Amino acid sequence: MMMKIAYPYRFLLIIGVLVILSLIVMFYSNGEDKTSTDEPEVPIVEVVPIIEKEPINMVEEQSKYKKASELGMAKDNADAGDSNADIFTTALNNNGGITIDGSYYIGYADEDVTNNQIEIIGMDGAELIFDNEDITVLFDPNELKSLTIRNLGFVNLNIKKSLFIVHHGDEGKSTKTDKIIIEDSTFDGEISLYRDRGVTSMNPNTVDFGIDTFVFNNNTVTNTTLSFIVLTDMPLRHVEIGHNDIRNFKYVFFNASITNGIQYEDEIFESRDYMHVHHNTVINDDDWWAQEGSGSYHAFVLVENLEVLYEFNHVEGLKADFDVSLYDAYLSSRFVTYTNNTWINNVSFEKDKIYNNLIKSKGGNVNGVPVNRVYTNNTFIIEESYAERLGQSKEDLFVYFYDLTTSADNYTIENNIIDVYDLRFVKSSDLISHFKFNNNVIKAKYALGSLVIIRLTDDDLPTIQVNNNTVEIEQTNDHPSGDDVGLRMIGMVDDRSTKTNTQKAELIEMKGNTIVAPLTYLMYNTIAKKIEVDDNSITVIGERFVSMVNNDEHPQLLKIDINKK
Numbered sequence: 001m002m003m004k005i006a007y008p009y010r011f012l013l014i015i016g017v018l019v020i021l022s023l024i025v026m027f028y029s030n031g032e033d034k035t036s037t038d039e040p041e042v043p044i045v046e047v048v049p050i051i052e053k054e055p056i057n058m059v060e061e062q063s064k065y066k067k068a069s070e071l072g073m074a075k076d077n078a079d080a081g082d083s084n085a086d087i088f089t090t091a092l093n094n095n096g097g098i099t100i101d102g103s104y105y106i107g108y109a110d111e112d113v114t115n116n117q118i119e120i121i122g123m124d125g126a127e128l129i130f131d132n133e134d135i136t137v138l139f140d141p142n143e144l145k146s147l148t149i150r151n152l153g154f155v156n157l158n159i160k161k162s163l164f165i166v167h168h169g170d171e172g173k174s175t176k177t178d179k180i181i182i183e184d185s186t187f188d189g190e191i192s193l194y195r196d197r198g199v200t201s202m203n204p205n206t207v208d209f210g211i212d213t214f215v216f217n218n219n220t221v222t223n224t225t226l227s228f229i230v231l232t233d234m235p236l237r238h239v240e241i242g243h244n245d246i247r248n249f250k251y252v253f254f255n256a257s258i259t260n261g262i263q264y265e266d267e268i269f270e271s272r273d274y275m276h277v278h279h280n281t282v283i284n285d286d287d288w289w290a291q292e293g294s295g296s297y298h299a300f301v302l303v304e305n306l307e308v309l310y311e312f313n314h315v316e317g318l319k320a321d322f323d324v325s326l327y328d329a330y331l332s333s334r335f336v337t338y339t340n341n342t343w344i345n346n347v348s349f350e351k352d353k354i355y356n357n358l359i360k361s362k363g364g365n366v367n368g369v370p371v372n373r374v375y376t377n378n379t380f381i382i383e384e385s386y387a388e389r390l391g392q393s394k395e396d397l398f399v400y401f402y403d404l405t406t407s408a409d410n411y412t413i414e415n416n417i418i419d420v421y422d423l424r425f426v427k428s429s430d431l432i433s434h435f436k437f438n439n440n441v442i443k444a445k446y447a448l449g450s451l452v453i454i455r456l457t458d459d460d461l462p463t464i465q466v467n468n469n470t471v472e473i474e475q476t477n478d479h480p481s482g483d484d485v486g487l488r489m490i491g492m493v494d495d496r497s498t499k500t501n502t503q504k505a506e507l508i509e510m511k512g513n514t515i516v517a518p519l520t521y522l523m524y525n526t527i528a529k530k531i532e533v534d535d536n537s538i539t540v541i542g543e544r545f546v547s548m549v550n551n552d553e554h555p556q557l558l559k560i561d562i563n564k565k
Contacts, residue, residue, distance in 0.1 A: 056183075061121045061150060065097040073104050078131065081107025092118055100126040100152055107132055116145040120152060122185070127153030130163045130189075139166045141173055141196040148181045156189030162226060163191045172199040173234050179213040186219065192226040198234030200262040204271040210235030216254075217242045225250045225291060232257050235271035236305065243279045246300075248288045256303040269366045272305030277329070282315040286390060290320035298348075299327045304363065307335040316344040319390070324348055325355035332363035335372045343380040349387070349396040357400045358418065365406035370433070373404075373411045382420040384445070395480055398422035398446070407431040407460075418442045423473075425449030427485060429493035431457070436465045447473045447517065448483055453491040456505055456527055463507045464490060464528075473517035476542045486520030486544055492527055504529045511535055516565070518542040523549045523557065531557065539563040 073087045074080035089109040091098040097119035106128050118139070130136055139147065147166070156163040173196050180194065187193065193216075202209060211231065217240060221228060228249060231239075236256055246253060256275070258268050282300045290298035300315050308331050315328035326348040331338065338359070348356040358380045365371050387394045399420055404411070411432045423444040435452055454462050466489060473487065490510065496503060505528035516539040523531075531554045540562055549557045 056150070058121075058151060062099050062123055065095055065099045065119065065121065066091065067099045067101040067123075068104055069101050071098070075102040075104060078105050078129075081105040081132070082109070083107075085109035086111075089113055092120075097121065099123065100128065103127050103129060105129045105131065106136075108136070112143075113139055114143065116143055118144065118146070119148045121148075121150050122152030124151070125153075126151065127155055127186075129155045129157065131157040132161055132163075133158075135162050135164065137164045137167045137169070141166050141168050141177065141194070142171065142175045144177050144180075146177065146179045146181075148179075149183070149185055150181075151184045153186040154188070154191055156191050159190055161190070163189070164195060165191065166194040166196065167192070168196045172197045174199045174202060174207075174209055176208050177211045179215070180211060181213075181215045182217075182219060183215065184218045187221045187224070187228075189223055190226060191221075191224050191228070192230075193228050195227070195230040196234065197230070197232045198268065200233050200259065200264070203264045204235045204267050210237070210271065212237045214239045216240070216244065218244065220245045221247070221249070221253075223248045227251045227253065227255055229254045231255070233259055233262060233268060235268065236275075237271070237273050239275040239303075241275075241277045241280060241301070244281075246280065246282045248284055250288070250291045250298070252297050252299050252302050253282070254301045254303070255297075256305065258304045266366050269304055270306065273307065275303055275305055275308045275333075277301055277308065277310045277313060279312045280314070282313065282318075282328075284317035284319065286317070288317070290318070290322075290324055290326070292320075292322045292324075297325045297327075297330065299325070299330050301328075302330040304332045306333060308333040308337070310336070310338045310341065312340045314342040314344075315346060316342075318346040320348045320350070321392070322348075323350045323353055326353075327355075327357055327360040329360065331361040333361070333371075334366065334369060336361045337374045338378065339374070339376045341378045343378065345382055345386045347382060347386065347397060347399065349390070349392040351393075351396055353396075354400075355403075356398075357403050358420075359402035359413075362403045362405040370407045370409040372409055375413045376415050378416045380416065380418045380420060384421050387421075394421065398424055398481070400424045401426060401449070401451075404430045404432070408433065410434045410436075412436040413440060414438045416440045418444075420444050422446040422480075425451050425487070426453055429453040429455040429491075429495075431455045431460055432462060433460060434463050437469065438465060438467045440469045442469070442471045442473075444473050444475075446475045446479055448479045448481070448485055448487055450488040450491040450524065452489075453493060454505070455493045455495050456503075457495050458497050458501060458503055461503055462505050464505065464509065466490060466510045466513065468512040469514075471513065471515045471517055473541070475518045477518075478544075487518055488521045488524045489515070489519070490522070490526060491524040494525065494527060506530070507532070513537070515539065516541065518544050520544045520546050521548065521550055522560075525551055527551075527553055533557060533560060536560075537563075539565050541565050 071087050071091055073084045084104050085107045086109050092113050093115045096115050096117050099121050101123040298320055310329050328343050387397050427449050508528045508531045510533045512535050514537045518541045548560050
């Protein structure tokens with residue numbers, strides 16, 4: 001039997017339903033104005049912190065386990081290294097942890113650490129000192145479920161024999177580690193914290209291995225020639241590297257790369273969710289140089305994963321006097337956000353170098369998903385006096401702008417300051433759907449290449465924005481390299497199947513720029529439905545200038561006023 005509803009209540013019910021429907025519409029529209037614009041919408045990458053943190057009560061932490069002195073370890077005694085190592089290992093195996101309450105030499109233990117959940121907590125001023133005759137390895141990553149180290153110093157006095165706190169040995173990682181937490185600690189000397197690599201024949205979609213959480217925060221690292229953290233070819237869910245003070249290292253400080261061509265390369269990439277690198281100060285002193293033969297890269301961070309947020313880092317003085325790939329951060333991720341960083345004097349002094357970029361994030365397109373790049377509010381500086389200070393040629397101070405070898409949905413470079421000696425813009429084309437270069441300041445003594453060269457295809461019809469920038473290049477004659485490519489602002493490469501194809505770039509916009517430079521062309525081979533060039537101040541230096549544009553697609557561009565100097 002159907003229940004009847006009285007008329008007034010039926011009216012109220014109808015009103016209630018309408019209100020609920022309105023709320024649903026508002027929720028899904030999210031208040032956005034759906035009015036179409038000339039510029040297509042670009043997906044925004046929203047970065048959300050993923051590691052929940054609770055305040056650490058150090059008094060409680062330090063009281064969880066027995067103190068080293070209570071267990072019989074001898075303080076400040078270089079001859080007690082082996083006996084201290086035995087007591088240290090026994091405490092970890094039996095209790096899962098130990099509190100270090102002074103300075104203790106650690107030698108070689110008679111047995112290995114077999115407990116897979118380890119905590120080592122230091123009292124104020126606590127440290128473990130190593131001065132051993134051979135290489136020292138404390139832990140095997142295949143045996144670790146979790147490792148926590150807090151408030152502890154590690155010192156290696158032997159500059160010829162390395163200390164590996166965690167090292168995989170000859171075998172790759174085939175097991176699962178839940179978390180590695182290293183905080184408020186110091187590391188001085190020839191030390192590598194964590195070196196591990198995955199078994200490349202394992203598919204992460206069918207085998208649960210790798211590391212879920214890796215945190216390295218509030219630490220100080222000084223004077224190591226080793227790669228400090230190496231986590232290659234394995235699943236790596238969440239990583240945080242924050243608030244660290246790093247001084248003097250060689251090779252790559254944090255390496256989370258994936259070896260090209262391994263069996264499950266794409267699956268490993270997809271199993272690496274998120275990395276946050278923030279508020280680190282990284283400086284190499286003038287007498288610290290990359291070491292030849294130590295590898296192909298010299299960088300603070302090298303990572304391949306789904307998403308990275310790299311912010312508020314200061315990297316200065318990475319340098320080499322041989323051909324090496326040198327960057328502050330090599331970020332081959334699907335989503336890259338690089339913001340509020342300071343980049344100073346990171347230079348390879350090699351006249352034939354090709355891999356020394358301000359912005360390095362060339363890959364990341366896995367399984368056909370285009371990448372997204374955002375670079376905002378950064379400062380890049382190369383001082384002319386730096387070469388003289390190091391006894392090097394100023395001609396080797398040149399640096400390349402950015403490097404991209406895959407298709408990008410969005411590439412945004414905004415609100416940056418670039419003040420360098422010799423800036424080499426791009427020479428080859430990139431497949432970028434939406435390129436934005438806005439509100440930047442570029443100053444250089446010399447420059448060549450094109451600010452951007454976009455590839456036009458049958459399917460990819462890009463938009464290009466170059467607005468409100470200040471570009472000042474001092475060069476008045478030929479570039480000192482002898483390269484005659486010249487300097488252009490915007491270029492395109494026509495890669496359409498036929499030259500009569502009606503498909504064109506959607507929009508090229510160039511407004512509000514102040515440019516003083518030895519331009520050859522403002523635009524080169526630009527093919528677009530619409531080109532908007534307004535309110536620019538353009539001063540051409542020297543005798544290299546040919547024309548505002550090299551083709552007759554948009555003859556109005558030839559009428560743009562320029563100043564010659």
